[in-house]
Amino acid sequence: MSIDFVVHDADDSVGVAVVEGIQAGQELTGWVMQGDQTITCTVSDPIPIGHKLAVRDLAESDAVMKYSVDIGRAIKPIKKGEHLHVHNVKTKRW
DSSP: OOOOEEESSTTOSEEEEOSSOBOTTOEEEEEETTTTEEEEEEOSSOBOTTOEEESSOBOTTOEEEETTEEEEEESSOBOTTOEESTTTEEOSOO
Protein backbone atom coordinates (compact mmCIF):
# COMPACT_ATOMS: atom_id res chain seq x y z
CA MET A 1 0.00 0.00 0.00
CA SER A 2 1.36 3.43 -0.88
CA ILE A 3 0.90 6.51 1.29
CA ASP A 4 -0.49 9.68 -0.33
CA PHE A 5 -0.56 12.00 2.69
CA VAL A 6 0.82 12.16 6.22
CA VAL A 7 -0.87 13.23 9.45
CA HIS A 8 1.43 13.72 12.43
CA ASP A 9 -0.93 13.50 15.42
CA ALA A 10 -4.30 11.80 15.77
CA ASP A 11 -5.93 15.12 16.77
CA ASP A 12 -4.68 17.00 13.68
CA SER A 13 -7.32 18.28 11.27
CA VAL A 14 -5.02 18.28 8.24
CA GLY A 15 -2.69 15.98 6.40
CA VAL A 16 0.13 16.90 4.02
CA ALA A 17 0.24 15.51 0.48
CA VAL A 18 3.45 13.55 -0.12
CA VAL A 19 2.85 12.54 -3.75
CA GLU A 20 2.42 14.55 -6.95
CA GLY A 21 -0.58 14.57 -9.22
CA ILE A 22 -3.45 14.24 -6.72
CA GLN A 23 -6.68 14.91 -8.61
CA ALA A 24 -10.23 15.65 -7.49
CA GLY A 25 -12.22 12.49 -6.79
CA GLN A 26 -9.16 10.39 -5.98
CA GLU A 27 -9.28 8.10 -2.93
CA LEU A 28 -6.10 8.62 -0.92
CA THR A 29 -4.44 6.66 1.84
CA GLY A 30 -2.92 8.57 4.71
CA TRP A 31 -0.57 7.54 7.48
CA VAL A 32 -1.23 8.86 10.99
CA MET A 33 2.22 8.77 12.56
CA GLN A 34 0.93 8.88 16.14
CA GLY A 35 -0.45 5.38 16.61
CA ASP A 36 0.89 4.12 13.27
CA GLN A 37 -2.55 3.94 11.63
CA THR A 38 -3.81 4.43 8.10
CA ILE A 39 -6.88 6.40 7.07
CA THR A 40 -8.57 7.05 3.75
CA CYS A 41 -9.96 10.22 2.27
CA THR A 42 -11.56 11.09 -1.06
CA VAL A 43 -10.33 14.50 -2.18
CA SER A 44 -12.62 17.06 -3.75
CA ASP A 45 -9.86 19.24 -5.19
CA PRO A 46 -6.47 18.75 -6.85
CA ILE A 47 -3.84 18.85 -4.07
CA PRO A 48 -0.27 19.88 -4.94
CA ILE A 49 2.54 17.97 -3.23
CA GLY A 50 3.40 19.59 0.11
CA HIS A 51 -0.04 21.18 0.48
CA LYS A 52 -2.62 20.41 3.15
CA LEU A 53 -5.93 18.57 2.89
CA ALA A 54 -8.68 18.39 5.47
CA VAL A 55 -8.98 15.03 7.20
CA ARG A 56 -12.21 16.10 8.94
CA ASP A 57 -14.88 18.74 8.40
CA LEU A 58 -14.04 22.19 9.75
CA ALA A 59 -16.57 24.92 10.51
CA GLU A 60 -15.87 28.59 9.93
CA SER A 61 -13.52 29.89 12.68
CA ASP A 62 -12.39 26.38 13.72
CA ALA A 63 -8.73 26.05 14.61
CA VAL A 64 -6.64 24.26 11.99
CA MET A 65 -4.37 21.77 13.77
CA LYS A 66 -1.11 20.43 12.31
CA TYR A 67 1.55 18.67 14.42
CA SER A 68 -0.80 19.29 17.40
CA VAL A 69 -0.22 23.03 16.85
CA ASP A 70 -2.88 25.60 16.03
CA ILE A 71 -1.66 26.95 12.67
CA GLY A 72 -4.65 29.17 11.85
CA ARG A 73 -8.40 29.31 11.49
CA ALA A 74 -10.85 28.30 8.81
CA ILE A 75 -12.33 31.41 7.18
CA LYS A 76 -15.20 29.40 5.73
CA PRO A 77 -16.50 25.83 6.18
CA ILE A 78 -14.07 23.21 4.86
CA LYS A 79 -15.19 19.67 4.08
CA LYS A 80 -13.11 16.56 4.59
CA GLY A 81 -11.00 16.08 1.45
CA GLU A 82 -10.74 19.76 0.50
CA HIS A 83 -7.48 21.58 -0.21
CA LEU A 84 -6.44 23.92 2.63
CA HIS A 85 -4.51 27.00 1.60
CA VAL A 86 -4.76 30.81 1.64
CA HIS A 87 -8.26 30.73 0.09
CA ASN A 88 -9.84 29.08 3.15
CA VAL A 89 -7.34 29.35 6.04
CA LYS A 90 -5.91 32.45 7.67
CA THR A 91 -3.19 32.85 10.25
CA LYS A 92 -4.17 34.10 13.70
CA ARG A 93 -1.01 36.19 13.91
CA TRP A 94 -2.58 39.24 12.25
